[in-house]
Amino acid sequence: MEIGAKINRIKSCSSTNDIAKEMALSGEEEGTVVISDEQTKGRGMKGRKWYSARKKGIYLSVILRPPHFNISLLPLIAGLAVTDAVFDSIGLRIKLRWPNDLIWGKKKLGGILCEGGFLGDRINYAILGIGLNVNHGRGDFPEEIRHEATSLKLISKEDMDENIVLQNLWPALNHWYSRFLQDEKDKIACHFQENSILPLGKEITLVTESGEVSGIYRGIHSQGSLILESRGKRKSFFSAEIKTMKK
Numbered sequence: 001m002e003i004g005a006k007i008n009r010i011k012s013c014s015s016t017n018d019i020a021k022e023m024a025l026s027g028e029e030e031g032t033v034v035i036s037d038e039q040t041k042g043r044g045m046k047g048r049k050w051y052s053a054r055k056k057g058i059y060l061s062v063i064l065r066p067p068h069f070n071i072s073l074l075p076l077i078a079g080l081a082v083t084d085a086v087f088d089s090i091g092l093r094i095k096l097r098w099p100n101d102l103i104w105g106k107k108k109l110g111g112i113l114c115e116g117g118f119l120g121d122r123i124n125y126a127i128l129g130i131g132l133n134v135n136h137g138r139g140d141f142p143e144e145i146r147h148e149a150t151s152l153k154l155i156s157k158e159d160m161d162e163n164i165v166l167q168n169l170w171p172a173l174n175h176w177y178s179r180f181l182q183d184e185k186d187k188i189a190c191h192f193q194e195n196s197i198l199p200l201g202k203e204i205t206l207v208t209e210s211g212e213v214s215g216i217y218r219g220i221h222s223q224g225s226l227i228l229e230s231r232g233k234r235k236s237f238f239s240a241e242i243k244t245m246k247k
Contacts, residue, residue: 001031004170020061024125072224077176
């Protein structure tokens with residue numbers, strides 16, 4: 001079933017990823033979408049709180065059942081799909097920050113959260129969560145993130161119809177997921193780099209589970225990891241956060 005062919009819309013939930021996970025475990029088919037007007041316990045990378053103002057943004061999760069283990073590419077294809085959908089909606093091309101941030105200028109417009117479930121030695125499901133700030137005014141953001149967050153309304157300087165964004169998002173998600181299924185991993189990594197806020201050769205610092213590491217950014221691996229050259233050696237990071245970029 002194509003992504004977006006079946007949509008479960010609810011008024012409020014703790015997290016659309018949690019609802020989608022329950023549905024996936026109950027056998028819900030691939031492509032089913034959960035959308036909520038608000039999330040009371042929305043979360044982002046590493047369990048951080050994701051502020052989900054009621055009827056101000058798009059908060060959704062997609063149930064996927066990918067046939068191979070390369071799910072580290074799923075946040076990348078979701079980011080590419082959102083960039084296409086935003087462009088088709090307002091004519092502006094947003095940027096991506098590995099692994100899961102949607103960026104306009106230096107401000108965060110949204111994020112991706114991918115969570116997987118395994119059954120023995122195979123993937124049972126993957127939940128692809130997307131949060132996009134749509135009609136937030138500056139005062140709709142909590143004060144602590146007001147300086148670093150933005151929305152489509154603030155970017156375009158006009159109220160947005162979220163249904164237009166969603167109508168553009170479904171074909172974009174199906175396009176990029178199809179390329180994922182066709183194992184076009186090199187092309188996906190290349191397209192992600194073309195839309196990345198981070199230029200090749202940039203000196204950056206990553207925050208990893210074992211501490212901070214600095215080096216030269218060498219691109220995105222076809223498996224979805226970030227390649228960093230540090231002390232003459234290249235290393236791949238699947239889970240890290242870009243802390244700083246040297247000017």
